[in-house]
Amino acid sequence: MALISARTPEAAHYHIVSxxxxxxxxxxxxxxxLHWTISDDIKEIGDKTLSxxxxxxxKPIEHHEYKDMAHRARMVCSNAWxxxxxxxxxxxxxxxxxxxxxxxxxIDKHGQAAFDEDGRVRIPDVGARxxxxxxxxxxxxxxxxxxxxxxxxxxxxxxxxxxMDAIDNLEELRKGGPKEIKVASLNVEFVNEASLxxxxxxxxxxxxxxxxxxxxxxxxxxxxxxRHVDATIKDRxxxxxxxxxxxxxEQGLETAVRALLGSxxxxxxxxxxxxxxxxxxxxxxSTYEESASREKRQTQASxxxxxxxxxxxxxxxxxxxxxxxxxxxxxxxxxxGLGHGVARKTxxxxxxxxxxxxxxxxxxxxxxxxxxxxPTPR
Numbered sequence: 001m002a003l004i005s006a007r008t009p010e011a012a013h014y015h016i017v018s019x020x021x022x023x024x025x026x027x028x029x030x031x032x033x034l035h036w037t038i039s040d041d042i043k044e045i046g047d048k049t050l051s052x053x054x055x056x057x058x059k060p061i062e063h064h065e066y067k068d069m070a071h072r073a074r075m076v077c078s079n080a081w082x083x084x085x086x087x088x089x090x091x092x093x094x095x096x097x098x099x100x101x102x103x104x105x106x107i108d109k110h111g112q113a114a115f116d117e118d119g120r121v122r123i124p125d126v127g128a129r130x131x132x133x134x135x136x137x138x139x140x141x142x143x144x145x146x147x148x149x150x151x152x153x154x155x156x157x158x159x160x161x162x163x164m165d166a167i168d169n170l171e172e173l174r175k176g177g178p179k180e181i182k183v184a185s186l187n188v189e190f191v192n193e194a195s196l197x198x199x200x201x202x203x204x205x206x207x208x209x210x211x212x213x214x215x216x217x218x219x220x221x222x223x224x225x226x227r228h229v230d231a232t233i234k235d236r237x238x239x240x241x242x243x244x245x246x247x248x249x250e251q252g253l254e255t256a257v258r259a260l261l262g263s264x265x266x267x268x269x270x271x272x273x274x275x276x277x278x279x280x281x282x283x284x285x286s287t288y289e290e291s292a293s294r295e296k297r298q299t300q301a302s303x304x305x306x307x308x309x310x311x312x313x314x315x316x317x318x319x320x321x322x323x324x325x326x327x328x329x330x331x332x333x334x335x336x337g338l339g340h341g342v343a344r345k346t347x348x349x350x351x352x353x354x355x356x357x358x359x360x361x362x363x364x365x366x367x368x369x370x371x372x373x374x375p376t377p378r
Contacts, residue, residue, distance in 0.1 A: 089137075161230065233261065
């Protein structure tokens with residue numbers, strides 16, 4: 001297991017409390033869908049450890065401040081772990097919580113003597129263990145799992161995601177970031193299926209969706225793999241979406257990303273047949289298909305209108321053509337009865353004009369004919 005080295009009791013106590021907090025957030029998320037009677041206890045202890053871990057460095061943590069929390073954390077983890085008959089993430093977390101409690105006790109009892117020859121004490125790196133565990137879980141193929149195994153697999157991934165959010169929140173506190181820390185369940189925006197479908201369709205009409213659905217699919221694939229929406233995928237989708245649709249303002253882009261990913265991770269869209277992310281993927285695909293179908297219909301309608309216009313022009317030319325021929329014959333007959341002079345020159349000018357009009361009509365008629373149709377014989 002990956003370990004964190006601490007050189008002082010104060011640093012060690014901080015890492016222990018942080019590890020307890022992250023573990024409790026995982027446990028809290030794990031039990032959310034199981035409706036445990038100890039859920040309130042888990043949340044309460046988790047909130048208290050967060051208060052300690054988020055305290056300024058000028059007020060170092062002492063063991064007596066979290067001794068009771070560590071004991072209660074170990075008890076609730078042990079009880080939850082014992083209640084699960086299948087392999088779950090609790091198999092990893094429960095022993096870690098037990099180790100953290102023991103380390104706190106040892107450091108408090110022996111002080112610097114608890115440190116090794118290098119002057120260090122080594123503490124389980126909960127964050128590193130979560131990352132490796134998540135990759136292991138994401139690499140499993142759910143198609144070969146029983147229904148119960150699938151439920152636990154999904155629950156494990158969601159729980160690990162919540163724990164990793166807790167790590168990010170602690171990091172923000174250490175950097176002096178926002179004092180208000182939101183847990184994973186409050187850090188997304190849920191949109192139900194009907195609303196999401198309507199919203200996506202309206203976005204296509206306004207040109208607000210990426211040209212290719214791949215931009216959205218890549219993000220949804222990430223959510224499907226890890227059952228978690230983190231800052232990494234939010235930033236990645238925002239950048240890709242914003243690049244593809246530069247006209248989308250920053251606030252609108254943020255709302256769009258939260259709505260899409262929030263719906264994909266929400267348990268309220270889950271069913272026995274499909275996960276929430278599969279439902280969202282289906283809605284995205286149908287939206288793009290409808291958009292392509294609509295564009296095709298509009299193109300066909302435009303071509304049809306153009307052909308009708310050309311057909312009308314060709315018909316008018318056909319009706320005019322016999323009149324031009326008759327006029328040409330009449331002028332030829334008239335010319336033969338005239339002598340030289342102004343009158344005959346005028347007739348010749350008119351005939352020249354008729355020839356030009358006839359030539360132009362032939363060109364226009366050919367352009368207006370439908371494919372494969374022969375010109376009207378003269």
